[in-house]
Amino acid sequence: xxxxxxxxxxxxxxxxxxxxxxxxxxxxxxxxxxxxxxxxxxxxxxxxxxxxxxxxxxxxxxxxxxxxxxxxxxxxxxxxxxxxxxxxxxxxxxxxxxxxxxxxxxxxxxxxxxxxxxxxxxxxxxxxxxxxxxxxxxxxxxxxxxxxxxxxxxxxxxxxxxxxxxxxxxxxxxxxxxxxxxxxxxxxxxxxxxxxxxxxxxxxxxxxxxxxxxxxxxxxxxxxxx
Amino acid sequence: xxxxxxxxxxxxxxxxxxxxxxxxxxxxxxxxxxxxxxxxxxxxxxxxxxxxxxxxxxxxxxxxxxxxxxxxxxxxxxxxxxxxxxxxxxxxxxxxxxxxxxxxxxxxxxxxxxxxxxxxxxxxxxxxxxxxxxxxxxxxxxxxxxxxxxxxxxxxxxxxxxxxxxxxxxxxxxxxxxxxxxxxxxxxxxxxxxxxxxxxxxxxxxxxxxxxxxxxxxxxx
Numbered sequence: 120x121x122x123x124x125x126x127x128x129x130x131x132x133x134x135x136x137x138x139x140x141x142x143x144x145x146x147x148x149x150x151x152x153x154x155x156x157x158x159x160x161x162x163x164x165x166x167x168x169x170x171x172x173x174x175x176x177x178x179x180x181x182x183x184x185x186x187x188x189x190x191x192x193x194x195x196x197x198x199x200x201x202x203x204x205x206x207x208x209x210x211x212x213x214x215x216x217x218x219x220x221x222x223x224x225x226x227x228x229x230x231x232x233x234x235x236x237x238x239x240x241x242x243x244x245x246x247x248x249x250x251x252x253x254x255x256x257x258x259x260x261x262x263x264x265x266x267x268x269x270x271x272x273x274x275x276x277x278x279x280x281x282x283x284x285x286x287x288x289x290x291x292x293x294x295x296x297x298x299x300x301x302x303x304x305x306x307x308x309x310x311x312x313x314x315x316x317x318x319x320x321x322x323x324x325x326x327x328x329x330x331x332x333x334x335x336x337x338x339x340x341x342x343x344x345x
Numbered sequence: 346x347x348x349x350x351x352x353x354x355x356x357x358x359x360x361x362x363x364x365x366x367x368x369x370x371x372x373x374x375x376x377x378x379x380x381x382x383x384x385x386x387x388x389x390x391x392x393x394x395x396x397x398x399x400x401x402x403x404x405x406x407x408x409x410x411x412x413x414x415x416x417x418x419x420x421x422x423x424x425x426x427x428x429x430x431x432x433x434x435x436x437x438x439x440x441x442x443x444x445x446x447x448x449x450x451x452x453x454x455x456x457x458x459x460x461x462x463x464x465x466x467x468x469x470x471x472x473x474x475x476x477x478x479x480x481x482x483x484x485x486x487x488x489x490x491x492x493x494x495x496x497x498x499x500x501x502x503x504x505x506x507x508x509x510x511x512x513x514x515x516x517x518x519x520x521x522x523x524x525x526x527x528x529x530x531x532x533x534x535x536x537x538x539x540x541x542x543x544x545x546x547x548x549x550x551x552x553x554x555x556x557x558x559x560x561x562x563x564x565x566x
Contacts, residue, residue, distance in 0.1 A: 129428050188555070192547040194506035197520055197540050204524070205533030208349045237559045282411075283503075289414035293513060300417050304424065313425040320417055327412035335408065 132314040139306040139315045146302035147322050149216075153298060154285045154326075156220050161227025162281070168228065169235035173261065183232065190229035195287045198222040203294040215294035227284045234277050238269035275338040282330050289323070299323060355534040359526040363538050366522030367546075373436075373508045373518055377443040378501055384448025389455035389489075390481060403452075410449035416510055418442045423514045435514035447504045454496045458489030495557040502550050506543070519543065 172183050190198070203218040213221065242265045250260040292301035303319030392403050410418075422438040433441070462485050470484040471477075490497065512521035523539035 126429070130425070184555075188548060188551050189544060191502075191551045191554075192506075192544045193540055194509035194520070194543060196509045196512070197536070197543060200520065200524065201533065201536050201540060204527060205350070205536050208533050209346070233555060233558065240559065286412075286414040289416045292416070292420075300414070300420060304420060307424055313428045316421055316425050320413070320421055323414060323417055324409070324412055327414075328408065331408045331412045335404075 130313055130317055132312050135306075135310050135312045135314040136318050139303075139310070139318065142302045142306055143299060143315065143318050143322055146297060146299040146319070147326065149296065149302075150288050150298040150322075150326065153216065153220055153223075153288045153291065153296070157223040157227060157285060157288070158281055160220075161224040161284070162231050162277075164224065164228040165231025166235050168232040169239060170261070172232070172236055173239055187229040187232050190225050191233070193226075195222055195226050195284070196290050196293065198225065199290055199294055215291060215296040218294050219288065219291035219296055223284055223287050223290075226287070227281065230280045230284065231277060234273045234280065235269070238273035239265060241272055242268050271341065275334070275341050278334040278337050282327065282334055285330075286323075286327060350533055350537050352532055352534045355526075355530050355532050356538060359523075359530065359535040359538060362522050362526045363519065363535060363542060366517060366519040366539065367542055369517050369522075370505075370508055370519040373439070373511060373516065374505045377440065377447065377508065378504055380440060380444045381447030381451050381504055384444050385451025385453075385455050388448060388452030389459055392452070392456045393459050393481065393485075407449045407453050410446050411453070413446070415442060415446040415507060416513065418446055419510055419514060435511065435516045438514055439508075439511050439516060443504070443507070447500070447507070450500050450503075451497070454493050454500060455489065457496075458493035459485055461492045462488045495554060498550065498557070499554050502547060502554065505547065509543075 168183050168187070172180050199218050199222040202213055202221055203215060206213060246264055246268075247260060250264040251257070255263070288296075288298055289300045291298050292304060295301065299319045299322050303315045303322075306315035307313055388403060388407065392400055394400075419438055419442040422433060422441055423435065426433055426438075466484055466488065467480055470480040475484065508518055509520040511518045512524065515521065519539050519542060523535040526535035527533060
């Protein structure tokens with residue numbers, strides 16, 4: 120057997136890959152589920168906080184800024200470990216899936232609040248004044264005048280940040296979530312062959328590569344023409 | 346509650362362990378940030394050769410590593426390479442993974458920076474007799490870096506946070522040390538302590554970034 124054949128036999132072993140393909144497919148499903156939950160809750164909460172901040176109630180704003188700073192400064196893995204291994208000490212025992220979801224959602228909340236807020240503040244004061252003076256209410260001004268413009272500005276940075284945080288679903292493997300990496304790792308130790316890991320890596324690329332390319336396309340597409 | 350999450354006795358016992366972890370996190374950051382910057386600089390300078398046959402493969406390379414979760418890359422190196430007869434230490438794996446992953450991010454940022462410098466700058470510099478490399482190093486790069494400084498800082502923050510992945514391959518950095526202390530004491534205080542250390546260390550940078558980013562986005566509107 121030549122070296123090349125041995126290499127293929129080790130890392131691209133068709134038999135092992137075929138055996139663990141269903142497991143990896145299941146892992147992909149878990150990853151997609153987790154990612155979808157993180158994106159929906161993280162972005163919704165981030166937008167809600169940014170809107171709350173636009174009301175300009177000082178104590179609330181200070182609290183929001185602090186929470187945002189906290190979750191921007193802490194590594195996501197530290198938050199996951201805290202929720203999973205720390206909370207049981209007070210009788211709460213979230214599963215690995217829930218721990219990962221909560222942690223990443225909080226991190227995405229922090230980053231997206233920051234981006235949404237920057238978008239809202241980027242809309243000139245005169246727009247608010249003009250809209251209000253035509254008789255629009257505060258809410259109507261926000262929804263129909265400010266947000267449509269603000270969101271356009273925020274979409275490219277938001278997309279890239281969301282992708283970067285969603286990739287963090289792989290961290291779930293540390294707290295025994297059976298997402299792609301977790302499934303692939305245990306398949307490697309069961310079969311004593313690294314092929315499942317290669318398969319897992321390919322699965323991540325299938326999920327995330329189109330997202331990254333889409334993010335790049337958005338960035339060029341949405342850029343303001345000067 | 347305080348007894349559980351912020352137990353003074355455990356803080357006293359765990360503090361030296363956490364401190365050692367902090368030292369290693371700082372050291373690790375001092376290795377992987379320059380490594381990533383170097384990789385990124387290489388990619389960005391290559392991309393400044395504005396030929397499609399150079400740019401497209403580079404973009405594919407960058408997007409490949411941006412799509413790949415860093416933990417997957419790390420595990421692939423750590424658990425996969427031994428099967429090829431190549432056993433790297435946790436530290437070496439972290440270095441290679443960070444070079445590839447954060448290098449791609451830094452590269453993308455620096456490329457955007459270089460693109461933002463008007464071509465007239467290069468032409469003027471070249472016409473005064475500066476070589477290609479001199480033009481890049483002394484004229485284009487300083488302006489490029491200034492233009493994308495917030496993004497560079499923001500990525501550096503992410504890289505420092507990412508060193509916590511080292512704990513998965515048994516590098517004795519902050520999170521790993523905290524988990525060791527936690528499993529010995531059966532108490533989450535060490536993890537809270539580690540989180541606090543991360544926060545105190547990185548908060549100033551987060552504050553600074555928040556200001557810079559707000560200004561950048563507001564300027565575009």
